[in-house]
Amino acid sequence: MNPSNFLKIKNKIPSNVNILAVSKGFKSQEIKTIQNIGQNDFGESKLQEAFEKQLTLKDLKQIKWHFIGRIQSNKIRKIVQNFNYIHSIDSFEQLQKISNISCEEKKNPLLMLQVKLSDDPTKGGFNPELLIKKWGDIKELKNITLTGLMTINPRGLSSKKNLELFKKCRTLADSLQLPDCSMGMSGDWEEAIEAGSTWVRLGSLIFGDRS
Numbered sequence: 001m002n003p004s005n006f007l008k009i010k011n012k013i014p015s016n017v018n019i020l021a022v023s024k025g026f027k028s029q030e031i032k033t034i035q036n037i038g039q040n041d042f043g044e045s046k047l048q049e050a051f052e053k054q055l056t057l058k059d060l061k062q063i064k065w066h067f068i069g070r071i072q073s074n075k076i077r078k079i080v081q082n083f084n085y086i087h088s089i090d091s092f093e094q095l096q097k098i099s100n101i102s103c104e105e106k107k108n109p110l111l112m113l114q115v116k117l118s119d120d121p122t123k124g125g126f127n128p129e130l131l132i133k134k135w136g137d138i139k140e141l142k143n144i145t146l147t148g149l150m151t152i153n154p155r156g157l158s159s160k161k162n163l164e165l166f167k168k169c170r171t172l173a174d175s176l177q178l179p180d181c182s183m184g185m186s187g188d189w190e191e192a193i194e195a196g197s198t199w200v201r202l203g204s205l206i207f208g209d210r211s
């Protein structure tokens, strides 16, 4: 991983779009290299791996850790204790539990709710109609800050189809008055930005192939 590659990518991304550097599968040293040139948001999807890096990098106080992996109910406390953002909440029950635990822990994590906009069986997420129906209840939950929606497009879609799904996410977020859309990965970030992404989650584009 070389820092000039990171800067080249950064220059292509509009300044109103945040970069989440997805460091899962990469080492602390690689995080350090780009943190050193101003990247402070890092995404991890496996807890044990994340905790090891957080410990190694504990002196880099500016780092904000984002949890982007599948959430197991019995791990919610650890996630709330150790991450600033959670992108991958996919049910009302999970959200309630996060809220309860955040109260107990006196935390107030920034949350994005994952939505399911296509019928890819490998991806979870709120059904959009259900999300709208539950919105009143969701807004009542304490000690959480809902900033947006998150979506993962199925692999291998045409550029046009990617754009279409990302626009659905943006429209839904707008209708709920949520500023953020966490969408776009190494293969589809351009379409995501065109549709109004505010967080692109980039792993291999920044760090290279995961071994």
Ligand SMILES: *Cc1c(COP(=O)(O)O)cnc(C)c1O
Pocket: 022, 024, 045, 068, 069, 152, 185, 186, 187, 201, 202, 203, 204, 205
């Ligand atoms: C791994 C991962 C990414 C980054 O994927 P790349 O294709 O390497 O950019 C983004 N979002 C989520 C939820 C991931 O698990």
